[in-house]
Amino acid sequence: MAKKRSNILIIDDDSDVLISTKLFLKRHYSDIDVTDKPNEINGLLSDKRYDVVLLDMNFRKGEDSGKEGLYWLSHIKSISPDTGVIMITAYGSIDLAVEAVQSGASDFILKPWEGKKVIDVIDKILLGRRKSTVDNRDKPVIIGESAAIKRLIDDIKRVAITDANILILGENGTGKQLVASLIHYYSARKNSAFITVDLGSLNENIFESELYGHVKGAFTSAVSDKIGRFEMADRGTLFLDEIGNVPVQQQSKLLTSIQSKVVNKVGDDKSSSIDVRIISATNGNLYDMVADGDFREDLLYRINTIELIVPPLRNRVDDIPVLINYFIDKYTKEYNKTGLEIHDKTIDVMCRYNWPGNIRELEHAVERMVIMTEGQCIMPDDFKLSNKTSDITETATPDSLNLEEMEKLCVVKALEKHKGNISKAAEELGLTRAALYRRISKYEI
Numbered sequence: 221m222a223k224k225r226s227n228i229l230i231i232d233d234d235s236d237v238l239i240s241t242k243l244f245l246k247r248h249y250s251d252i253d254v255t256d257k258p259n260e261i262n263g264l265l266s267d268k269r270y271d272v273v274l275l276d277m278n279f280r281k282g283e284d285s286g287k288e289g290l291y292w293l294s295h296i297k298s299i300s301p302d303t304g305v306i307m308i309t310a311y312g313s314i315d316l317a318v319e320a321v322q323s324g325a326s327d328f329i330l331k332p333w334e335g336k337k338v339i340d341v342i343d344k345i346l347l348g349r350r351k352s353t354v355d356n357r358d359k360p361v362i363i364g365e366s367a368a369i370k371r372l373i374d375d376i377k378r379v380a381i382t383d384a385n386i387l388i389l390g391e392n393g394t395g396k397q398l399v400a401s402l403i404h405y406y407s408a409r410k411n412s413a414f415i416t417v418d419l420g421s422l423n424e425n426i427f428e429s430e431l432y433g434h435v436k437g438a439f440t441s442a443v444s445d446k447i448g449r450f451e452m453a454d455r456g457t458l459f460l461d462e463i464g465n466v467p468v469q470q471q472s473k474l475l476t477s478i479q480s481k482v483v484n485k486v487g488d489d490k491s492s493s494i495d496v497r498i499i500s501a502t503n504g505n506l507y508d509m510v511a512d513g514d515f516r517e518d519l520l521y522r523i524n525t526i527e528l529i530v531p532p533l534r535n536r537v538d539d540i541p542v543l544i545n546y547f548i549d550k551y552t553k554e555y556n557k558t559g560l561e562i563h564d565k566t567i568d569v570m571c572r573y574n575w576p577g578n579i580r581e582l583e584h585a586v587e588r589m590v591i592m593t594e595g596q597c598i599m600p601d602d603f604k605l606s607n608k609t610s611d612i613t614e615t616a617t618p619d620s621l622n623l624e625e626m627e628k629l630c631v632v633k634a635l636e637k638h639k640g641n642i643s644k645a646a647e648e649l650g651l652t653r654a655a656l657y658r659r660i661s662k663y664e665i
Contacts (some may be wrong), residue, residue, distance in 0.1 A: 224248045227268055227348055230254045230290070232276040232308070236329075241274065244335055249342070258292045263272030263315045264301050272326075272345050276336075277309035277316070286316045289397070290323055299322040304345035308333065320450045322413045330444045353586040360401040364539035368531045373641065374387070377528045380406035385478070386462075387523050388501040392502045393580030396501040397461060399530055404457040414454030420462035427470050428486050432477070438487025449481045450494050451649060457497045463523065468514060487537050497514045498523060505661040507654040529640050533575040533582065535632070535665070543579065547586035548598075555590055562598040569600045571589075628663040631656070635665065 226249045230241050238254040245252050255264065258279060264270075273296055277289025293305055304326040320328050327341045351503060355523070379386060380403045380610075397416060404414045422430055429438075433448030449458060466474060476591040477483050478498055482491040500523045509515035525569045531539065544567055549660060551558045575581055589602050628648060638644035 222246060222345065224251045224343075226271045227251045228253070228272045228274070228342070228344075229260055229264060229270045231306045232256060232272045232274075233279045234276075234650075237276075239506055241303075245338075245342075248339060254593060258288070260294060261292060262299070265296070267475065269457060270300065270303050272304045272306065272342050274306050274308055277307055277320070281575075286320070290320060293320065293323055304342075304348075306341055309441075312646070318447065318451055318454055321415070321456070322456065328447065330357065351411065355425050355440060360398055360400060360405055362395065362402060363388055363543055364541055366538040368536045368537040368640075369539060375528055376402050376592075377406055377530070377562055379403065380528075381408070382498055384525040385410075385498040385499070385523050386526045387506075387529060388499065388528050390501070390503060391578055392503050393578030394530040394532055396503075396530055396578055397459065399500045399528065400457075400459045400501065401557075402499075403499060404459075407457065407497070409456050411576045413453050414457050414459065415449050415453035416459040418459060418461045420465040424467055424470070428473070428546075432485055434486035435488045438485070442487065446485075448483060450477060450483065450496060451492060453496045454494050455496075457499060460498065460500040462502060462525075463500040464506055464509060464515065466500040468516070471519050475516060475522060478519075479584045481648045500524075505657050507657045508622075508661070517603070527642065532665070537571055540575075540582070541567050543582055544570060544586060547583050551587045551590040557590055559591060560593065560598065561596065561599065566598050566603055568602055624663075627659065628665070629658050631663065632665055635660075 223246075228245060228249055228251065230238055230245075230252065231254075232238050232241070233256050235256060242252045242254050253264065253268070253270075255261075275289055275292060275296070275324060277286040279288050289307055289309065294306065296303060296305055305324065307320045307325045307328045308331060309328075327347050329337060329341065340486060350612050362369060362647060364370075376399060381621075386400075386403060390396050400416075405411065408621050417430065419427075429442075429448070431448050431450060433446050433451060434442050436444050477494075481494050481496070484491050495608055506515050506520050506524075510517045510520055528534055544562060547562065548562055552558050570582075570585070576596075577584075585603065593602050631645075634645040634648050638648065642653055642656060646653050647654065651659070
């Protein structure tokens with residue numbers, strides 16, 4: 221199995237832990253450094269850029285307050301804000317875990333830790349770093365200059381200052397998580413935790429444990445207490461991605477937690493109060509799911525106080541050249557291919573491509589071209605994304621007599637006219653909101 225390229229630093233006062241952890245991680249990752257002296261952090265961070273730091277929370281015998289770990293966490297984040305820090309301790313408590321996450325830790329693991337858990341957490345941090353579209357270390361940035369994106373950014377700033385729950389709608393790859401992080405950045409909760417959970421990746425067996433946590437002994441594999449995502453996000457923001465994937469039988473408890481602002485850990489009769497802002501996202505049509513009995517209507521209206529629609533890339537063609545140049549700059553630096561340029565004809569071909577995978581697909585295409593192009597200029601032949609000629613299209617014209625094309629054009633024009641306001645666009649078209657959502661989904665608008 222090929223090792224993943226990454227720089228990882230382990231800081232722990234127990235030499236046995238350092239040795240065993242390094243040997244284990246060395247099987248999966250390329251570069252592992254260790255130290256039992258936290259005062260060496262300055263020198264280590266100045267010599268190398270670390271992707272992940274595994275940090276013990278206590279460095280003196282008999283000390284279990286975690287204060288030392290929190291101090292060094294803060295120190296690491298001040299020197300290298302984009303480094304992911306995983307806190308490791310034998311003395312777990314909910315309050316300590318919440319404080320560590322809210323202070324900038326990416327996650328919290330209790331000794332004795334499970335190997336798979338550590339690997340999963342590290343991989344998530346590495347994936348998040350690689351897929352980030354943030355162009356500086358502090359503020360999330362949406363790349364684009366089109367009217368659609370300017371309207372979206374204005375709406376984000378307008379709703380961020382409230383504490384309203386927000387539902388973000390959009391196709392896969394449009395940047396819904398980036399929108400959620402920007403809402404958090406502009407909110408009064410900015411200095412507290414922004415916690416994300418991909419509900420689409422959770423199976424029913426771990427759903428409640430991940431969201432609400434569990435107590436030791438709650439089930440066979442519950443060897444220690446676990447903090448849930450709701451409590452991690454206390455006083456901050458919880459981003460529920462792919463909320464349409466929540467099983468129907470779990471939706472009632474999720475609604476209760478959002479509505480009453482309390483959580484019950486698995487295996488615990490006591491409730492804990494939480495202060496969390498909920499931002500949800502989906503690429504599906506929740507109104508159709510409500511009609512089909514697959515999504516609770518009361519849950520929908522609890523999470524969608526405000527709805528924001530992230531436009532697909534084909535509806536913001538003006539942004540494609542901007543995004544192409546942004547990603548070229550990013551990947552020429554990453555792969556040390558400075559001086560590489562892209563021909564105008566290549567940009568033109570890419571602007572006429574439909575981009576069913578949206579910005580995520582565009583980024584992958586640019587990265588691939590940067591790697592594979594042999595010359596100093598990326599030509600149209602280097603854009604080998606699809607052999608389907610139907611993927612390269614011209615804008616549909618009003619002269620078309622195809623009924624579906626005409627209906628799609630009317631929907632697009634109504635949404636543009638009313639700046640994405642679903643209620644006004646539906647009224648203009650003589651449709652209900654649900655009917656308009658069905659057409660948006662049908663035509664992938």
